[in-house]
Structure formats: structure tokens, C-alpha cells
Amino acid sequence: MKILITSDWYAPTINGVVTSVLNLRQGLMARGHEVRVLTLSQTPYSWCEDGVTYIGAVSAGMIYPGARLRTAPGRELLAELAAWRPDIIHSQCEFSTFLLARKLSAATGAPIVHTYHTVYEDYTHYFSPSRRWGQAAVAAFSRWVISQTACVIAPTAKVRELLERYQVERPVHVIPTGIDLMRFSAPADAAAQAELRRSLEIPSENFVMVYVGRLAEEKNIDELVRHMAALQRDRITLLLVGDGPYRAALERQVQTLGLERQVIFAGMVPPDRILQYYRLGDVFVSASNSETQGLTYIEALAAGVPALCRRDPCLSGVIVDGVNGWQFQDGAGFRTGVARLLADPNLREEMACRAAELARREFSAETFARRMEAVYAQVLERGHSGAVA
Template sequence: MKIGVFTDTYYPDISGVTVSIENFVSMFRKKGNKVYIFAPKVKGYKDKDTDVYRVTSLKLISSEPEVRLPLLLPYKTLQKMFSLDLDLIHAHGNGPFSLLGYQMARIKNIPYILTFHTIHTKYTHYFFDGKIISPKMVAGGLRVFANLCDGVVVPSEKMKEELTSYGFRGQVKVIPSFINLKKFESLEKGYLHKKLNIPEGSPILISVGRLGKEKNFNFLIKAFKKVTKINSNAYLVIVGQGPEKNNLKKLTKSLGIEKRVHLTGKLAIKTMPLAYVDADIFVFASDTETQGICVLEAAASGLPLVVVEDPAFKNAVIDGVNGFATLLDEKIFAQKIALLLRDISLRNKLGENSKKIANENFKPEKLALEMLSFYKEIIKKHKTKKRILRRIINKASFINFLKIAERVNKLLGSTRW
């Protein structure tokens, strides 16, 4: 197959969407498919992948990541895009670049699939401070967009239920994103301890994500404050960047734990496996995820997981088996962390189970083949629709021809055609 992937965010921006696209595309190509990626042009960044087409764009909204409007300039870029022979377009991101993919699919008369990665109704505070665009407006827009698609994909049952709550009644295919599990194998510890000057032997709790209100890092920091009262040697490392960074720093200072909490900013994607493997426990308090790629990465790294109870983590976190899924309660959350810090044997056991669960529930080849199978299904349905539409048009044309012929014959004086 020849597949066009349109995305509103891609490298050098690192996100769950970026990781998902890279891994699916890599597997598709291994199976002999040709894949082209269309993404916003980023000043100073050059792709090693020659099949990535960068489109000039204008920043619409300053968020993390930014929302950019494709300008389709210069003309040569547009010409190249539309000259490609594609069987299907798969878009990610639900923004302007996804809409560009939809327009291209309709012009080329090929199927259009859209993956809904994000619960955008939880992110309206990024758009004019939430004063203009309401969650209800966003839900309505996404429902309309979903109805335009030939196929809709989501990474979890949670996101499927979310779309249903918007009023979408079409078919939704649940296919989780996956990671390259091999990147998290056989790595040496020591990266974070050395980088952040953390004393050897001091346990590290790690969390990863965009520093935004929706990720609930303030909850995490407050829970960690309670942990320090039980274990004064532990450190909390939060990897990521975002608008809440200064507020989180102020919070750590007000709680008197600024020396125990490290906000590293963004780390290079190649160093992330080293960061995970040097930690002892993964902690995560976001309840706005649709899957949580970082949770899967932590599991693949062999870490026990402490997260808030959320259906998004259903197949990655099994309570009591490879970690704990708790209520959104700082005291309970802190108690589970303290238990793992205290019981090294339990910590190791749950960490081993994490690896097994990641390898069993998120097999790259299985999930990639499932997506390719869905592509073929949608292409087949689209061809059937085209045949039916052609028959309707042909039949209508024939009927019109007969009517016109009858009128002509009447004008010529014929009593019957």
C-alpha cells in the first residue's frame, strides 16, 4: 500500500502522537508499504527520512505543541504532494494538518482515516484562556470531523467512549499505540544520578509529560511532599517542558522540597530509555490521557508503576500486579509510593511484571498488522461506495437521456419514442 500520513505535530516535537506515528510507520515500511509523512516545517530542523514532506505553516495558537496552519507554499511542495499516487490517507492530531489531509483525500477520491489521540475538551484553557472556546463547542466540532471520515481510530476504549459522548455514532476502531520495546532493553543505570548530581543509592521517582495543568503535576508534587516525610532520601524527577514549569517550581519551594524535585525540561528522545532505567518507580497523576505512551515506556523499562485510576491505562497497569492504580488522593498515592520504597523485593517483582505486560499486551507487529488490516477494509468499502455511486450516476444519466430524447421526439412530431 501507498499511505499518506498527515500530522499536526512531529519531530523535533516529542509527544505521544509523534512516537505513535514513528513506530507505526516503521512497522508499515518493514512490511513493504510505502509511507509518506506530511508535517509542519520547523526552522533549522532537517529530516533524515526522505519521505517526510515539510509544509510551510503559520502559528495560530501558542500552545504545547503549537497549533499551526499550513500555507501550502512554495507551490512546488503542493505540486509534489498532489502528484503522489496514494491508496489512503491517515491523519493524526485533529487540527489544520488533519484537515489538509482530508482535502487531499477528497480531491484524490481516496479513503480518509483519522486517529483521535487527545481528549481536546480537556485542553480548552490553551485557547484564549478558555474564555472563547468551550468544551461543548470542541466536542461538537470533533463529532462533525469524525462524521466526515471513512474510518475512525482511537488508542483506547476510553477515547471511544469519549467520542460516543460527543454524539458520534459511527464505527470506531480501537488500536493502541505501541513502542519499540528493544530500545528499553539491556541498558546501564546511572544517567539521572550523574546528570542531576543525585547521591548514589538514593531512590528516584520519575514522571514524564508536558508541564500543563491537565497533567496534574501539582498533585504529584504534593503527594511527594508526604513521601519525603517517610523517606527523606527519595528524589522526584519530572521530565518535560510546558507552561506550568514556573508554577511547579514555586510549588516545590513553598513546600520546602525544591532540592528534592528536579524539573529537567525536555530530554532528547535517545536518552529517555536511560532516564527510565535509572529510576526506581514511575509515578503519573494525569487523568486526561487516552493511553499514556510514557506509562508504556516505563513499563517496558521494568519499573513498578503508581498512577491514578484511569481506564486509559487498563492494559498497561494492573493494580497489584505491576503497580498500583489509586484514587486521586494524595495520601493514598503517597502511601503506595512509600510501600514500594520500603519493600525492595515487592518493587523488583512488580517491575519484572511490568516488562512482561508491556511485551505481551503491546506487540508491535500484531498492532501494526491490525492497522494495515483496517486500512484494507476501509479501502474495500470505499471502492464499493465508488461503484455504487457510479451506478447511481450512470442510471440517473440514462434516465435523463431517455427523458430528453422523449422531449426531442415530441418536438419533432413523434407520438412515441
């Protein structure tokens, strides 16, 4: 098949959408498909390189941190993609590149499959003074987007239930995003890990709770900091890996609580080093309820790190209580999980093994590509484009 993936986000940006697109492209190409990507440029200029078409764009950070909006028409490049005649267009975002996906679908007859990556209800504080109005707007907008497609991919049952509540009128397929397991199963380099720990000034005897992701309000990291304070233990470190618009507020909270020596802000980390940071953790922690799937959870498990995360429908079948971690509902549950791991190092090692095993079985890029390929074949057999001219 010829498959065109469209996304407002692409490398070098680091987020869940980009991870999904990169792994899907890699997996599909390994299965013999011809895959191209249409995305937004980090500059106002458009070009094509290595099967990726970049359309000129400008920052829209006032609307949402890191967002970009298309400014260049890119007519010649879009004409080249239309002449290539993709069999399937797989859109990953609902804004600039989705409009381009619609145009290319109308020009070629290729059906659009859409992945719904973001629970926009949890982001209404970026664009609406009223949460209720924001939720209604998100539901209406989501229905409109999905009405232009042949079907929609939900990374988890949580997203499927959300779309059903929105009353979307297209088939919904639940397909978890896969990850490149080779990146997270490499043997650990003890010397390099020890040096990284020293560079971050983490005492060798400390128990480390690691969070990886954007430092944004909707990620609820301030709750992790409060739980950290409630532990009242000196030999525990909370390592926050990533950056974002909420960092300054979190730094003020840490200072107010007197946790400067126990909470470490590592900042952004290159993708080729992220495994080292996961493996500094004795446990991966998160208090977010805004995830559609939470790829960092799966990456942590694949790296052999048990997880302690706020209970959420997206974690069904991912974090199994007492097997590869725990899902907590409140501060008491968080403290209980930490206490169990501190009291029994053997339990932590057993959970680490089971964490890696589940990730290998359920969340490989190969499994991801195979499941998506089956949906494409079904859509083409049905012959429904869902495109609107």
C-alpha cells in the same frame, strides 16, 4: 498499499502524536507498505525529504504551546502527493494537515482514517473562559472532523466512550499505539546510570519517583508535588523529566513547600537518552487524567519500571493493581503504593519483570502496524472514502 500519514506534529518535536506516527510508519514499512508523511515545517518554507513532505508554517503558541499553523500553500508538493495516488490517508491531527488530508482525499478518492489522539475537553483552559462552552465546542468540532472520514481510531476504550458521547457517526476501532520495544529493552549500563545519577545530584541511597512528559497544567503535576510533601521522607527524590509552560509555577510550588533538594527538574532529554532517565526511577508516577493513552506509561513499563498512577479509564489493562504497579485515587493510595515498594525491594523487582512482559506482549510497534493494516483493508473493501469535496 500506499499510505499517506498526515500530522501537524513530526520529528524533531517530542510528544505522543509524533511517537505514534514514527512507530506506525516504521511498522508499516517493515510489513512492505509504501508510506509517506505530510506534516508542517518548523519554518515558513516547504520541502520534501526522505518521504516526508514539510509544508511551511508559523508558530501558534498563543493558542496552544508548540502548535503551528500552515502558511505556505505548498501546491506543487501537494500535487506530487496527489499524483502518487495513496490508497489510504491516515490523519493524526484535526487542524492544518487535516484540511490538507481532505483536499488530497477529494483529489484522489483515497479514504481517510483518523486517529483521535487528544482529549480536548481537558485543554479548554487554553482557548475558552468557560469549561462548559469549551466542551460543547469540542464535541461539535470532533463530530465535524470525524464526519469527513471513513472511520476513527481510538487509542483506548476511554476515547471510544468519549466519541460515543459526542455521537460520532463513523465506526470506532480501539487500537493502542505501539512503541519501539528495542529502544526500551536494551541492557542497562550500570556505570552510565551511576554517572547520570551523580550529575543530577540524586543521592545513591534515595528512592526515585520519575515522571516523564510535558510540564503542563492539565498533567496535574502539582498533585505529585503535594503527595511528595505529604510523604515526609528525606530519602525520596521526585525526578521530573520534560519541560513546558507550567514549569515556573511548579518551581514556585516546590520552593514554597521547601522541597528544592527532593524535587529535580531535569528538563528536556534527547530521545536517545530517555531510557536512562526512566531507569533511574524505582517507580514511574503520574497524576494526569488528560491522557488518551499515555505512551510514557507504556515506555516506563517496557523499560522495567513499575507504575504508580492516578486511576483513569485509559489505564485499563495497562497498569494492573499489584501486578505491574498500582492506580491510586487519592493521597492515601499514593502513599500506600510508595510504602509497599519501599518496604519490599523484591516486590519491586517482580513488578519490574511483569511490567516489561506486558509491554512486549501488548504494545509492540509490530502489533500496532498489523492491527492498523487490518483496518485499512476493511475500509478499502468497504469502498467508503468519507471525503467531502
